[in-house]
Amino acid sequence: xxxxxxxxxxxxxDEKTEVCDALAGVRVVELCESTEQYAGKMLAQLGAxxxxxxxxxxxxxxxxxxxxxxxxxxxxxxxxxxxNQGKRSICVDADDAAGQGVIRRLAAxxxxxxxxxxxxxxxxxxxxxxxxxxxxxxxITANISLFGESGPYSDYVGDDLIAMAFGGMLYLGGxxxxxxxxxxxxxxxxxxxxxxxxSILVALWDVESTPKNDISGQHLDISVQESVAMALENSAQxxxxxxxxxxxxxxxxxxxxxxxxSCQDGMIYLMAGGIAxxxxxxxxxxxxxxEGVEAARVLFDEKWNDQNFLxxxxxxxxxxxxxxxxxxxxxxxxLYGEGQRRRLPICPISTPxxxxxxxxxxxxxxxxDVLHPFTGRQIxxxxxxxxxxxxxxxxxxxxxxxxxxxxxxxxxxxxEPEQLEVLMRQGVIA
Amino acid sequence: xxxxxxxxxxxxxxxxxxxxxxxxTKILADFGADVVKIESSDRLDSLREAKPFKDGIPGVNRSGxxxxxxxxxxxxTVNLKTEEGNALVRRLVKQSDVVTNNFxxxxxxxxxxGYEDVREIKPDIIYLxxxxxxxxxxxxxxxxxxxxxxxxxxxxxLCGYEDEEPAGTGTNFPDHVPNPTHAAFAVLAALRxxxxxxxxxxxDLAQIEPTIALLGPxxxxxxxxxxxxxxxxxxxxxxxxxxxxxxxxxxxWIAISAPNQATWQKLLTQLxxxxxxxxxxxxxxxxxxxxxxxxxxxxxxxxxxxxxxxLGERLQRVGVPAGPVQDAAxxxxxxxxxxRNHWVYLDHPEMGKTVYSALPVKFSSIESTPTMTAPxxxxxxxxxxxxxxxxxxxxxxxLRERGVLS
Numbered sequence: 001x002x003x004x005x006x007x008x009x010x011x012x013x014d015e016k017t018e019v020c021d022a023l024a025g026v027r028v029v030e031l032c033e034s035t036e037q038y039a040g041k042m043l044a045q046l047g048a049x050x051x052x053x054x055x056x057x058x059x060x061x062x063x064x065x066x067x068x069x070x071x072x073x074x075x076x077x078x079x080x081x082x083x084n085q086g087k088r089s090i091c092v093d094a095d096d097a098a099g100q101g102v103i104r105r106l107a108a109x110x111x112x113x114x115x116x117x118x119x120x121x122x123x124x125x126x127x128x129x130x131x132x133x134x135x136x137x138x139x140i141t142a143n144i145s146l147f148g149e150s151g152p153y154s155d156y157v158g159d160d161l162i163a164m165a166f167g168g169m170l171y172l173g174g175x176x177x178x179x180x181x182x183x184x185x186x187x188x189x190x191x192x193x194x195x196x197x198x199s200i201l202v203a204l205w206d207v208e209s210t211p212k213n214d215i216s217g218q219h220l221d222i223s224v225q226e227s228v229a230m231a232l233e234n235s236a237q238x239x240x241x242x243x244x245x246x247x248x249x250x251x252x253x254x255x256x257x258x259x260x261x262s263c264q265d266g267m268i269y270l271m272a273g274g275i276a277x278x279x280x281x282x283x284x285x286x287x288x289x290x291e292g293v294e295a296a297r298v299l300f301d302e303k304w305n306d307q308n309f310l311x312x313x314x315x316x317x318x319x320x321x322x323x324x325x326x327x328x329x330x331x332x333x334x335l336y337g338e339g340q341r342r343r344l345p346i347c348p349i350s351t352p353x354x355x356x357x358x359x360x361x362x363x364x365x366x367x368x369d370v371l372h373p374f375t376g377r378q379i380x381x382x383x384x385x386x387x388x389x390x391x392x393x394x395x396x397x398x399x400x401x402x403x404x405x406x407x408x409x410x411x412x413x414x415x416e417p418e419q420l421e422v423l424m425r426q427g428v429i430a
Numbered sequence: 431x432x433x434x435x436x437x438x439x440x441x442x443x444x445x446x447x448x449x450x451x452x453x454x455t456k457i458l459a460d461f462g463a464d465v466v467k468i469e470s471s472d473r474l475d476s477l478r479e480a481k482p483f484k485d486g487i488p489g490v491n492r493s494g495x496x497x498x499x500x501x502x503x504x505x506x507t508v509n510l511k512t513e514e515g516n517a518l519v520r521r522l523v524k525q526s527d528v529v530t531n532n533f534x535x536x537x538x539x540x541x542x543x544g545y546e547d548v549r550e551i552k553p554d555i556i557y558l559x560x561x562x563x564x565x566x567x568x569x570x571x572x573x574x575x576x577x578x579x580x581x582x583x584x585x586x587x588l589c590g591y592e593d594e595e596p597a598g599t600g601t602n603f604p605d606h607v608p609n610p611t612h613a614a615f616a617v618l619a620a621l622r623x624x625x626x627x628x629x630x631x632x633x634d635l636a637q638i639e640p641t642i643a644l645l646g647p648x649x650x651x652x653x654x655x656x657x658x659x660x661x662x663x664x665x666x667x668x669x670x671x672x673x674x675x676x677x678x679x680x681x682x683w684i685a686i687s688a689p690n691q692a693t694w695q696k697l698l699t700q701l702x703x704x705x706x707x708x709x710x711x712x713x714x715x716x717x718x719x720x721x722x723x724x725x726x727x728x729x730x731x732x733x734x735x736x737x738x739x740x741l742g743e744r745l746q747r748v749g750v751p752a753g754p755v756q757d758a759a760x761x762x763x764x765x766x767x768x769x770r771n772h773w774v775y776l777d778h779p780e781m782g783k784t785v786y787s788a789l790p791v792k793f794s795s796i797e798s799t800p801t802m803t804a805p806x807x808x809x810x811x812x813x814x815x816x817x818x819x820x821x822x823x824x825x826x827x828x829l830r831e832r833g834v835l836s
Contacts, residue, residue: 020627022619038644042612046619065668066651066659078654082646129794148792151769158687158751161664161672165685165753168761170674172600173589179674179683180755182664183599184588187607190644192790194611199791201618202461206436206796208625219794226772226790229761231599231606236773237494238482239758240785246758247681250590250597260586260595267596269581271574340572347578349587349596352652352659355642358582363567366639367653380653385643386616387564390631391623 021047022391026204027110029053029103030087031094033060035160035186036116036144037083038193043112043200044086045384045393051409052087053094053103056430058402068375075374075401082381085370086396088405091430098428100125105413108135111207112200114142118157119149133217140203140218144192148223160224163188167228172235175250191227196220255307256315257284260349263327267349268335270323278305280344287342288326296322356380371398403430433797435462440621442528443519444468444503445543447475449576449605450637451532451560452499454613459502460789460798463528466814467505468519469807471836478807484781491780491806501776501786501800506815507808507835510541515834519543521819524551527624528617532560532637534571545632554630556620560613564636576602579609583641588648592661608640669715670722671697674755675730677738683755684738686729686745691715696748700741701732771799778803811835 026048030040037052037059044050052059061083062074069076093099104127107113113132115122122128122143129141146163147153153166164170164182174181182188203218229236235246253259257272272284281304288296299322303309327335332348339346348354356367368383384393406429410420423429440463444455452467452475459465469475477496484492508515520543523529529548531538538544538559545557562579563569580586580603590597616633624630642649648659664673664685671694672687688694691714698707706712706728711721718725733741738754745752756764762785767773774786781803789798815821821829829835 020623022623024626042615064647066647066655066657068654070655070657078650079647082650147766148770150792151766153746153766156746156753157749158753159672159689160666161674161685161687162751162753165674165683165755166764166766168756168758169599169601170685171683171755171757174597174600175590175594178591179664179676181590181597181661181674182666183603184585184659184662184666185645185647186666187599187603187644191607191611194607194615195790198457198611198614198618199789199793201615201622202436202798203793203796205618205621206434208622209436210434217794218796221792223770223772223790223792225766226770227607229767229772230787230790231601231603232758232761233601233606234480234482234495234498235758236762236785236787237498239762241482241484241494241781242486244482248597248600250600251595260581267587269578269586271578336572340569343573345574345578347572347574347582349581350584351587352584352645352648355584355649356653360563360567360569360572361638361642364564364636364639366642367649372654377654379650382639382643382646382649385612385635385640387634388616388620388623388631389633390627390629391619 020391021394022388023048026112028112028114029106029110031113031115031117032144033116034064035061035083035189036193036196037061038190039114039144039196039200040087041083041085042194042197044396046388046391047394050087051106051405052084052089052400053106054089054091054402056091056093056427062402068372068377068379078379081370081372081379081399084399085381086394087400088409089400089403090406090409091403093428094125094127096428098423098426100127102410102423102429103127104132104135106409107132107139109413110136110139111204112140112142114144114196114200116144118145119154129217129219137216138207138212140200140207140220142196142200142220142222144196144222144224146224148226149221160186160188163224163228167225168232168235169228172232172246172248173250174248176248176252180248188224188228191231192222192224195227195230196222253316253320255310256319257281257310257323261320261323261327263335264329264331266332266351268327268332269347269349270339271345273310278307281305283342283344287339287344288322291326293322293326368395370395373398374401406430433793433795435797438462440464440528441526442466442530443523443526445529445531445533445538446560447532448477449499449602450609450613451530452477453606453610454560455503455530456499456501457610457614457789458617460800461796465503466522466810467500467503467805468510469505469507470509471507471807472509474807484784489780494781494784497778497781497784497804498786500804502802503805504810504814505805505808506811509834509836512832512834514829514832516542518815518819518834520551522814523548523555525818526552526555527621528556528558530558534561534573535559535565536571549630552630554624554628556617556624556630556633558613558617558633558635560609560635560637562637564639565634576605579604579638580641583638584645584648585641588645588659588661590661591663596661604637604641608644609635609637612640665722668719670718670725671729673726675726675733677733677736677741677754679737682738684733684736684741685753685755686733687751689751693750694718697745697750700744700748700750703732774800776800776803779806808835
């Protein structure tokens with residue numbers, strides 16, 4: 001297996017320095033428009049060479065806020081800047097026959113092609129797995145669609161919110177009695193992007209460890225709805241095993257001692273219970289006593305070990321009446337530090353501003369300055385989501401400007417400059 | 431052509447427990463990796479004691495929460511504190527490609543199974559540590575769960591209505607998607623790196639970090655613009671209508687998004703509300719955005735007369751993005767998820783036929799449907815010790831009598 005892997009894997013590895021990226025030599029053509037671009041970002045930042053193929057006017061995420069200086073402009077989208085770090089951009093009209101020819105030529109020399117369109121769209125473009133595997137049998141194609149490419153809802157339309165609704169996660173978020181609320185920031189599309197990235201590496205492992213002639217066109221069909229359904233915690237099992245429907249509980253304690261509590265300068269989250277046990281209860285009560293909340297002694301009573309009692313309004317009220325006055329006189333930093341010193345699962349409810357101040361994240365150098373070439377500004381962005389000791393995560397070049405690499409990518413793909421002039425004149429590339 | 435499980439040559443010695451760690455190795459196990467979960471009846475994986483239980487009756491082999499996170503794995507019970515138990519586990523580690531854990535830093539070291547220890551036994555090991563805050567730093571030993579991670583990472587703050595307390599996702603979200611996918615991705619990348627270079631490596635995943643990575647735009651709006659993003663309910667896109675509206679029935683809701691003039695007009699036709707179409711407040715996308723609060727109020731008055739699933743279907747038929755807000759019962763009988771075989775019912779020795787989730791991807795020639803039910807506690811102790819370490823039944827009986835295999 002190793003011999004085959006190295007044959008495919010050592011393309012363009014820097015032999016002199018011996019350092020090489022985990023995904024060195026992997027070429028990715030990406031036709032994703034929006035948040036699904038996170039999959040390509042994951043690949044790029046471990047060393048894959050990712051080329052984002054954009055429509056001539058730019059992909060959708062260029063038209064999603066927030067914008068730098070809050071000035072809407074396709075080169076100022078911070079969403080785009082974040083999702084496309086480390087990639088190159090070329091503009092090709094994928095709905096034009098000549099444009100499809102360009103993409104086919106890129107696919108001939110690629111390992112992976114990612115798209116995020118409805119079922120049948122890639123086939124209508126002549127860019128289906130079947131079409132492309134004739135040119136390049138080892139190409140892995142992956143398509144992210146809201147409901148997947150088969151089944152009765154495969155033609156349904158929607159966005160992140162609709163997938164959240166159909167996938168069952170939306171129902172769990174929010175407050176009792178009010179309209180459910182979705183997770184911030186397109187987490188449904190992001191979930192699909194993450195599962196796509198994982199699945200692509202499994203398919204790549206498969207291709208690279210299978211003899212050349214035994215491979216013919218691996219296609220991955222990713223459903224956003226199903227990706228959402230992976231995040232239901234235990235609620236599918238709750239219905240299956242106990243016929244209970246889990247409800248949303250925002251704005252309330254999930255059980256006594258578990259939830260959001262206000263403090264002097266913000267809010268904290270406390271889990272005096274922990275998962276499936278009450279192992280932190282006594283520690284929490286002792287803390288209150290140590291800080292002079294004498295009345296907390298009642299919480300040592302036997303009944304506080306009963307999970308059913310903890311669910312009652314009476315229990316929640318009693319706990320809140322003791323804990324809130326205590327918390328209100330203390331800062332989130334104090335409560336976090338002291339609670340953790342006592343080995344209790346307590347933490348601040350961080351705002352985005354708090355994250356940048358977080359001393360643990362600072363220690364790890366989590367946030368990194370990234371140049372924004374259009375304005376020349378340096379912008380602090382989240383960095384490595386994992387540390388690989390030998391083949392480290394790299395931020396990579398700043399997100400590309402629209403069509404920044406059209407020329408160099410297409411010349412490398414074998415086009416003559418004059419041919420590019422013709423295609424540009426036709427409005428096929430830009 | 432028969433479908434392959436590409437990771438079937440990969441052996442993982444798995445020390446993970448509870449949420450994110452177990453979900454990580456489930457992904458790898460469903461793709462064929464031989465995942466041996468190291469357990470102890472002394473210190474149970476607390477998910478084994480977490481609701482829901484088959485028929486509501488607690489038991490270490492009855493939790494659905496545990497089951498779904500541990501499909502396709504084998505479980506052995508070993509007392510790591512005994513010298514013999516520790517030695518057995520070392521022998522397993524020596525045969526492994528990957529070692530995984532999600533303890534706070536120092537715990538594996540105390541068992542003599544830290545990265546440096548393991549590297550001595552198996553120089554090219556891929557060693558995944560997924561503690562909450564990473565391996566070093568002032569808060570490295572701080573503890574928490576998915577919910578508190580979501581809070582530290584900023585997700586909790588951002589979800590819900592602006593004028594209410596933050597609601598979060600209602601789940602331990604980082605455990606379910608961000609951490610397992612990022613961790614599995616890192617392991618797979620490291621496997622490729624090893625195949626290419628012969629080198630293993632140490633993977634340090636701080637469980638708060640992937641979730642922050644998924645909130646990039648909110649972080650950057652602050653660092654670049656000084657704007658602290660706030661909760662927006664369901665108004666994530668700058669389009670209106672885009673939200674969740676009441677439907678008839680108790681706690682029934684429909685999500686609707688009409689991003690342009692064409693879908694807006696179709697929506698009104700289906701709702702039989704032509705008056706809204708000529709209302710100057712809602713005449714074009716900009717007017718609808720500016721009057722979105724009034725718009726949501728008006729739409730709610732109408733949607734409440736419809737059954738959610740039926741209205742969703744009707745709107746979808748004409749191309750309007752919409753759908754019922756499905757609860758767990760709806761999701762389990764959802765025809766689309768059924769057609770995609772998302773839910774897999776496996777016959778567990780103690781729980782009977784119970785539901786598992788399959789990974790959300792269909793491959794043309796790779797299989798990832800769970801192969802086995804979650805293991806009973808220590809179900810495969812004998813099997814693994816015989817098959818992998820060549821022990822005899824007599825030796826196993828003796829070890830068990832000495833309390834090594836509990």
